[in-house]
Amino acid sequence: MKKSIIVVLFALTVGASVAQQGAAEATNVLSGGSAPEILTAHFSNGILQFAFKESADLPVTVDLYSPLGVKIKTVYQGAVAGGIIISAEIGHLDKGIYFLQVLSGNNSHVRRFSVTK
Numbered sequence: 360m361k362k363s364i365i366v367v368l369f370a371l372t373v374g375a376s377v378a379q380q381g382a383a384e385a386t387n388v389l390s391g392g393s394a395p396e397i398l399t400a401h402f403s404n405g406i407l408q409f410a411f412k413e414s415a416d417l418p419v420t421v422d423l424y425s426p427l428g429v430k431i432k433t434v435y436q437g438a439v440a441g442g443i444i445i446s447a448e449i450g451h452l453d454k455g456i457y458f459l460q461v462l463s464g465n466n467s468h469v470r471r472f473s474v475t476k
Contacts, residue, residue: 405450414439418436
């Protein structure tokens with residue numbers, strides 16, 4: 360019973376995230392802007408490293424979310440230059456799929472990455 364509840368909650372969380380992403384993309388089309396997209400994300404030994412595809416005109420906030428969609432922490436706030444690798448000390452993460460949400464102005468972008476042991 361508990362496993363099915365967790366699966367349903369995860370599906371609802373991911374579904375909400377996908378719906379939010381779709382709404383953000385619609386907003387991007389209307390506003391002519393977008394949040395910069397994360398090109399790559401890698402986690403090892405408590406350090407999360409990620410890089411953006413392109414630079415951004417507005418400052419960005421990058422939040423880390425658990426496999427269940429719970430915000431763990433803000434891992435970066437500031438300006439973005441394309442291709443520059445950003446490192447953030449996260450500590451221990453259990454095995455699973457995590458999400459990075461990039462917020463810039465009224466726009467957002469979500470990138471998932473997995474942690475394997």
